[in-house]
């Protein structure tokens with residue numbers, strides 16, 4: 001068909017929209033809302049999911065966490081302090097004997113007040129074996145990490161997280177300075193790089209790392225429950241590593257066949273997958289709602305277009321008399337429907353973009369926009385226009401010229 | 409080919425339930441290039457039906473319709489639309505302007521469907537509106553124009569594409585007698601100057617007298633086909649007397665079943 005006719009049809013469509021501003025905007029509302037909802041839902045859930053995944057990955061890659069099972073069953077188990085059943089020796093044994101494990105570290109933590117020359121700060125102090133920071137994939141930015149010799153000798157040294165450092169020393173470089181933890185002086189040997197937030201929004205940088213032996217001697221005593229963190233030899237090694245750890249620890253803890261473990265083994269990938277599944281379910285649900293709204297918007301367009309065709313029967317007859325073919329009439333009304341849907345779609349993208357930012361601001365999740373996220377809903381909207389414009393447009397194109405001209 | 413339109417044994421039958429209405433009942437008619445034919449006949453005699461078929465707005469039930477050498481009766485909708493935009497022009501009794509478009513846009517419209525670029529459309533539409541004396545009314549809506557002015561816009565619209573055949577169904581039927589005369593004069597002038605073939609339906613013998621030839625229909629048949637008085641023909645007979653058995657007519661109308669009763 002000729003170019004001039006297409007241009008004319010678009011001009012007619014725009015004019016019809018201007019002529020019925022209320023009708024057009026009400027008709028477009030469904031599409032606007034659908035597109036906006038689609039964009040808001042997807043951008044926010046993508047942001048949330050990316051944030052959670054990032055935070056989980058940030059905790060350490062291929063990491064396995066072993067925690068003591070604190071609730072023992074009615075004193076069936078022997079041994080003192082059921083919650084203190086993981087030891088540094090367990091950690092060493094895991095690293096030595098489990099082939100799917102590359103590193104294991106034992107750690108325990110207390111919350112206490114720390115004093116520098118400049119400030120007091122209540123923070124978390126983690127007492128660890130030397131591989132701890134490797135397992136957490138957490139390099140030092142300045143100075144050095146806790147090493148084997150520090151643990152062996154029980155040296156009174158510590159490494160600061162960025163938040164703890166800032167609270168205790170401001171902008172000053174803390175390496176080489178002294179702090180007192182529970183009255184004991186510690187020399188700062190290193191400053192950690194920034195780690196950010198955990199999935200539960202805990203500031204991971206608000207921490208101080210000390211050697212495990214020193215921590216036990218001066219800070220918390222030997223009975224404090226400990227955890228073991230492990231790096232598996234790769235993503236595929238996670239499951240075998242968990243199996244090996246479980247059987248090794250059962251053996252070491254002399255747990256009989258049929259009795260339950262006195263520890264829990266968790267992988268972070270598992271946690272990540274659970275989080276991902278949860279966001280996926282939510283996203284699917286909300287996207288369906290948005291899609292239904294788009295569909296309803298399409299039905300609205302169809303309804304208005306049917307009314308329009310009725311109202312403009314005479315016009316259609318005149319156009320046919322002047323030489324418009326059925327195909328041209330069809331295109332004209334299709335273009336009108338698609339214009340309604342398209343303009344609604346563009347407005348929807350704008351509203352969705354703005355709405356996502358507002359939602360992001362309220363929820364704290366970032367809103368992530370890809371070009372596809374802004375273009376695809378528009379394509380959907382236009383498709384809706386095509387699909388729901390077809391019936392009214394066909395009806396218009398099939399009118400008889402003679403009868404249409406007689407129509408009042 | 410000197411005949412623009414030729415009709416042979418043309419029939420249009422409407423099915424009304426079990427009844428058949430023979431609106432056109434074997435029309436024989438030829439119209440030469442540049443000719444102006446007036447079609448008369450009583451109400452319900454089939455004038456509008458004939459004009460709709462001639463205008464390719466409606467398809468005949470049977471018979472032959474040759475337009476400009478093409479077998480129009482065998483064409484599909486798409487081809488008929490192409491014929492309408494390239495060869496035909498219409499003037500209606502009720503003007504049939506797009507009431508939400510300006511005079512200029514109305515005159516542009518047939519050129520849109522011819523795929524003529526906008527700039528040229530506007531140029532030609534302006535010129536056409538100037539010819540009908542509406543140079544000062546380009547941006548007026550039909551509702552802002554008098555009946556006579558509206559019909560002149562319609563004339564500009566019909567002539568702007570230089571059609572081979574112009575069809576006018578009682579073009580002055582909605583106008584008072586003075587405006588009617590003005591519009592008619594304009595119409596015949598444009599027809600003459602453009603050497604355009606025109607078929608016009610009218611009830612008024614004074615208007616039919618402007619034509620070259622007068623054709624009278626009765627019950628869907630041509631019962632009178634002579635030059636008009638102004639072209640050396642006889643006085644136009646009174647419509648009421650046509651087709652009655654007493655009147656000698658080319659076709660014996662009495663053989664036809666009465667349709668008005670149906």
Ligand SMILES: Nc1ncnc2c1ncn2[C@@H]1O[C@H](COP(=O)(O)OP(=O)(O)OP(=O)(O)O)[C@@H](O)[C@H]1O
Pocket residue numbers: 422423424429430431449450451452453454455456457458667668
């Ligand atoms: N769509 C239709 N369905 C059934 N019958 C029709 C239809 N259109 C026209 N007719 C019949 O065909 C006959 C001719 O109608 P037509 O409109 O051609 O008459 P006309 O000569 O133009 O009359 P008028 O002078 O009143 O305009 C009439 O009997 C009419 O009832």
Ligand SMILES: [Mg+2]
Pocket residue numbers: 455456457
């Ligand atoms: Mg009529």
